[in-house]
Each structure stands twice: as structure tokens, then as C-alpha cells.
Amino acid sequence: MFVDLVAGWETVLNIKLILIILFSVPLGITVGVLPGIGATVGVTVLLPLTFGMDPVLGICMLIAVYCGAFYGGAVSAILINTPGTPAAICTILDGYPMARKGQAHRALTASVVASFIGGVFSVLVLTFCAPLIAKVALKFSYTEYFAIALFGIIMVITSSSRKSFLKGLVMGTFGLFLAGVGQDKMGTVERFTFGILDFSRGIPLLPVLVGLFAISQALLLTEQGARKVELEKMEQKEGLWNVFKLLGKFKMTLLKSSLIGTGVGAIPGTGAAISSFVAYSEAKRASKCPEKFGTGYIEGVIASESSNNSVTGGALIPLLTLGIPGDPITAVMLGAFLVHGLIPGPMLFVESGPFVYAIFATMLVTYFLVLAYGYFGAYLFAAILKLREAILVPSILVISFIGAYAVNSSLFDVGLALIFGVVGYFFTKFEFPLPPIVMGLILGPIAEEGLRQSLMVSDGSWTIFMTKPISAVFLLVTVLIMAHKAYVLLSPRTPPDLST
Amino acid sequence: MARDGNIMTMEQRNLIMGILLLVFAISFYVLTYQFTGYELEEMPGDVGPTFLPRLMLAALALESTFLISFSLRKKGKCSPDSVKPKPVWHSRPIIMFGAFLVYVYLATLFGYIASTIAFLILSFYLLGVHRVWVLVVVPPVITLATYYLFETLLDVCLPTGSIF
Numbered sequence A: 001m002f003v004d005l006v007a008g009w010e011t012v013l014n015i016k017l018i019l020i021i022l023f024s025v026p027l028g029i030t031v032g033v034l035p036g037i038g039a040t041v042g043v044t045v046l047l048p049l050t051f052g053m054d055p056v057l058g059i060c061m062l063i064a065v066y067c068g069a070f071y072g073g074a075v076s077a078i079l080i081n082t083p084g085t086p087a088a089i090c091t092i093l094d095g096y097p098m099a100r101k102g103q104a105h106r107a108l109t110a111s112v113v114a115s116f117i118g119g120v121f122s123v124l125v126l127t128f129c130a131p132l133i134a135k136v137a138l139k140f141s142y143t144e145y146f147a148i149a150l151f152g153i154i155m156v157i158t159s160s161s162r163k164s165f166l167k168g169l170v171m172g173t174f175g176l177f178l179a180g181v182g183q184d185k186m187g188t189v190e191r192f193t194f195g196i197l198d199f200s201r202g203i204p205l206l207p208v209l210v211g212l213f214a215i216s217q218a219l220l221l222t223e224q225g226a227r228k229v230e231l232e233k234m235e236q237k238e239g240l241w242n243v244f245k246l247l248g249k250f251k252m253t254l255l256k257s258s259l260i261g262t263g264v265g266a267i268p269g270t271g272a273a274i275s276s277f278v279a280y281s282e283a284k285r286a287s288k289c290p291e292k293f294g295t296g297y298i299e300g301v302i303a304s305e306s307s308n309n310s311v312t313g314g315a316l317i318p319l320l321t322l323g324i325p326g327d328p329i330t331a332v333m334l335g336a337f338l339v340h341g342l343i344p345g346p347m348l349f350v351e352s353g354p355f356v357y358a359i360f361a362t363m364l365v366t367y368f369l370v371l372a373y374g375y376f377g378a379y380l381f382a383a384i385l386k387l388r389e390a391i392l393v394p395s396i397l398v399i400s401f402i403g404a405y406a407v408n409s410s411l412f413d414v415g416l417a418l419i420f421g422v423v424g425y426f427f428t429k430f431e432f433p434l435p436p437i438v439m440g441l442i443l444g445p446i447a448e449e450g451l452r453q454s455l456m457v458s459d460g461s462w463t464i465f466m467t468k469p470i471s472a473v474f475l476l477v478t479v480l481i482m483a484h485k486a487y488v489l490l491s492p493r494t495p496p497d498l499s500t
Numbered sequence B: 001m002a003r004d005g006n007i008m009t010m011e012q013r014n015l016i017m018g019i020l021l022l023v024f025a026i027s028f029y030v031l032t033y034q035f036t037g038y039e040l041e042e043m044p045g046d047v048g049p050t051f052l053p054r055l056m057l058a059a060l061a062l063e064s065t066f067l068i069s070f071s072l073r074k075k076g077k078c079s080p081d082s083v084k085p086k087p088v089w090h091s092r093p094i095i096m097f098g099a100f101l102v103y104v105y106l107a108t109l110f111g112y113i114a115s116t117i118a119f120l121i122l123s124f125y126l127l128g129v130h131r132v133w134v135l136v137v138v139p140p141v142i143t144l145a146t147y148y149l150f151e152t153l154l155d156v157c158l159p160t161g162s163i164f
Helices: A002-012 A015-033 A038-050 A055-080 A086-100 A104-137 A142-160 A165-179 A205-224 A240-248 A251-266 A272-286 A298-322 A328-339 A346-351 A353-376 A378-384 A389-406 A411-429 A435-457 A469-490 B010-034 B051-074 B091-110 B112-126 B132-153
Strands: none
Touching: A002 A015, A002 A353, A015 A038, A015 A055, A015 A353, A015 A378, A038 A055, A038 A205, A038 A328, A038 A389, A038 B132, A055 A086, A055 A104, A055 A298, A055 A328, A055 A353, A055 A378, A086 A104, A086 A272, A086 A298, A104 A240, A104 A251, A104 A298, A104 A346, A104 A353, A104 A378, A142 A165, A142 A298, A142 A435, A142 A469, A165 A435, A165 A469, A165 B010, A165 B051, A205 A328, A205 A389, A205 A411, A205 A435, A205 B091, A240 A251, A251 A272, A251 A298, A272 A298, A298 A328, A298 A346, A298 A353, A328 A435, A346 A353, A353 A378, A389 A411, A389 B091, A389 B112, A389 B132, A411 B091, A435 B051, B010 B051, B091 B112, B112 B132
């Protein structure tokens, strides 16, 4: 581990990579700042930039964008009362009232310092926990992978379907169906290929991501028309050191929120918005002045921002150790790994240890840069909020086209991206969540292979999933969640309004 | 914005989506009987390559039926969604998507640079940018910057056509 750690830092302390990170962090903050873009769309749109790069440089660039975007959401939350990313939803509660009181700069400085502390905390946890989990995961068989994949899908359906579990379930099932398209991995049976050779290798992930997250989002943005942005002024400047000292008073809130963020992030299907809500509620409950929360109290901003940024490290734990993404952003990251020929999972730690530690080191460097850019560039990022959709939407579409085309120089992939763009647009209009489709598409092959291989090992006996403790626990939790949701949905006391 | 869209309540949308998904699931379920290729039948215990697609399509059909049934049961009853029907689509995204479709086609015919400049000018104009200097300066700058970044710096192949 120590040798890999040193090798990882050696990789990062390279002028080319440092320059890339220096360029990527503001790019990430920018996509986070812009409401309607956010981390998922941002990373998807910027993915094509990495195609020509060395895999280490490309992945580290996206990692820097990913971490930067999580902080960026706070800028718009504080200055225009609109979260740039869902993760910053709780930052509004106290950040915007602070800005209304003339403390916009103080709120922004507190948010960047809290983001920095939360982010660094999660990277340290990731650095020391991920290799241990990967070591355990090396012993996992197909049975465990089947159970974890199923659990991951259900968790994403549950978390992304707050308005209607049934709609989320429909989308997850649709995603799993899409995963079945193409040549059967354990034979040569062609499934729904309609004689089209490109379909034989299955539905490629990247055009689906570009279509669902970038093209559909660009189309939705065109509906909104010109947005009138009124920024809160930043007249009273706050020193960075003063804020650090101020945060010292809330060290327990910082620690608890960072722990909550990292822990919640590590559970597939949860995400930064949930962690932010949990940390904010906990900070309010434990505070000496809970009545001040929601009125422009700095502790609220600290709790929300430290927890949502600490999700970044937590969310990478299942991706890197098991190869299972926990949310749409890590699903896009998985797509990036695959495009560069890297397969996340326990073997990545064995075969490419220095690379894994280079990711951790990049995250650490990124958070120091987030602190610097966030503090000194607050005015610049605020100005980005005035960028018009009229310029943004066509630019997203052009980059989406490049993203879909460039991997295989294939118009088939562009066609798929266009189809999924329309599908994503209408599903969003009909209030069907999109993340379960992507999760189904990614985890479907893992689940299918796990199921078939396990049954072959057990000679067709389904009890194999219950005889192994890890798979039994994951399957039991999955069944309990499903049973609870089905009960609520079909309960005669609940009106059938699809709101379960 | 609402007047140029197709107004529908959420129940109507769920009903339409439920019917579409049900038809989709049944049609594709039938197609699972036409899979071709060599199957590893000799492996004991294997559920086979048709198991997952059939299971998912059956589940999709069942879920769609629930969606239809719930929508029909709620139809006519007062709910916040029913009170405020919203437009399903707007003209601007459709025009934008049409322009994007034409752009993708033209990019393969005339190449990335020419088609991207044309697409950006048209879409900026459609989305409300009418200042001449913006229309003249910004599209070529974005196009050339992305071309230089991807093709020259990052070695990413972009479509080439008859112009450039």
C-alpha cells in the first residue's frame, strides 16, 4: 500500500497533470455553478476532452471536475437562491438568507472552507478504507456480485424516485432490459440485435449517458427561456483565516457532517442531496441555537457543504472497490474508466495500484485548489451565473455530438445518443427518473452473469444466494425495501396517486 | 410558453406512458422467441440467455399495467396535478432538436467546422440572440476553439466532409 501511495503521488506531482488539474477545477466549479448543468451533465459533457489523453491524465481530469462541481453548486445556492447541483439544496436554507443580510462573501467563504474540510476528510477515509474493502471484495464470487448489483439498482430506484417509486421501478426495469440487448456473453445468442452488427456488443454506455444527461438536459433548458439572474452583492469581505477560526467553533458539526457525507456517499443509491439533508437535520438537532437555522446561520451552511462534498470520496468507494457505481455521476465516471480501457473493481487495486492512489492524490490536490479558486475567484464564478442559455445550450449540443461520435468515430453512436436524448426529454417531462435506466444498463450484465454463474455452480439451486452471508444480507435488504414499497403502493389506505 | 405546448394532466401522461410501455413490453417479449445463435444448453443449472430479457419484459408489462390502472382510478378525481395540467412539449426544443439532427447530418457531408458554425449561428438566433456581433464572432470562436482542442491538442477525430 505504501509503495503504491508514493507511486500515486509521484504520478500526480507531474507538471502536465498539475496543469490539467489547475484547468479542470475551475471548469468543474463552473459546471456546478450553472443551475441545470450540475456535476452529472458537466462530467458527461467534458468526458470527450479526455478521449485523446493518457488514461491516468483523463481520469484525474474528470475527478477534478467532479470534485469542483460539488462545491460550485453552493455559489448559485447562496447568490441566486437556486442550487447549482441538488447537493446544495440545504445550503440555500441559510446561505441565501446570509447573502440577503449582506454576508454573501462570508457565506461563500464558509462554504468553500467547509467543502474543503469535508472533501479532504472523505479523501483520507477513501485512501485508507478503499484498499481494505477491495481486499475483502477480492474474495467475492458471482453470488455476492449478483446480490450487490440488485441492491445497487433498488437503492438508486428508491433514492431517485421520491415522487413515484413505481415510475422509478419502471425505469430500472427498462434499464435492465436494455442491458440484455446484444450477444449473450455466455454463448452466441443474439438478443434484440435485429441483424445490426453494432448492437451485437450491446448498447454502448457513453451514447446513452450523453443522450440521457446532456442532450435531454439541453433540450429542457431551451424551454426555460431567458433567465433573469439577480445576484446578491458581496460588499462585506471576509478573511479566509477568520472563517477558519470561526469554523473552529463548529468543529463537531464539521466532523459529524463529514462523517455523514462519507458514510451516506458510500451506500449505493444515496447521494449528496440525501447526505446534505441528514447532516443539516443532525446539526440543527445538536445545535445550541436550533432556532437560528434557516435564518442565515453559518452553521447550517457548514453542515450542508461539508457533508455534500464529503460524499465525493464516499461515492468512489463502491465504484473503485466493487466496480459498482452508486449514483449517476459515478456511473458517468465508470463510463470514463471503460472508455479508457480500465475496469474498476478489486483487481484495479492489484493491477494498477499507483493509478488508484493517483486518483486519491488528485482529489486531495483538487480540494486545495477548490479552496484557492473558491476564495479568490468568488466574483468570477458569480459572473458565470449571467451566462445565457442561448449560448450554453448549443455549446452543450456540439460537445455532446463530439462525445458520442469520437470514441468509435461512429454515426451509429450519435444516432443512439439522439434517440436517448429524446427518450430522456420525454421521460423527464412525464416525471420518470433517468438514473435507474443508467444503473440498470450498467449493473444488468453484472447481475445476469452473477445469477447464471451462481446457478450453474449450485446446479440450479436458488438457495445458493442465501447460504453466503454477504449475498443473503444484501438480498434480504433488497427484498425488504421492495416489500415495503409494494405494501405502501398497494395499501388500500394509500390513494393510488403514484406518490409512494 | 404553455400555449405552444400540448396540455395534459399527469394522469393522462401516466396513462399514455403506461400504454406505450405495455405495448413495448409485449412486442419485445414475443421477439424473445426469435433469438438466434448457439445456446449453452448443456450447462446444468443455467437459466439461459432468454431468462433475464423475459423476466424484465414481464416485469415491465406488470408495472405498466399498474401505471395504467392507477391512472384510470385517479382520472377525474381532483388532485394538484389534475388542477394544473402542463404542456408535454414545447416548440423550441422540437425546433432545436430538428436543427441538431440536420447539423449531425451536415457534419458528415460538409465537415465539422462549416456545419458547426452554421448550427451555432442558427441556434443562437433561434434562442433569442439577435446581436449581430455575437452571431458573427461567437460561433466561429467556439467552433475553432473546440476543433483545435479536440483535433489538434487531444487527437480526437472529428467528422471531415467536403468543405472542412
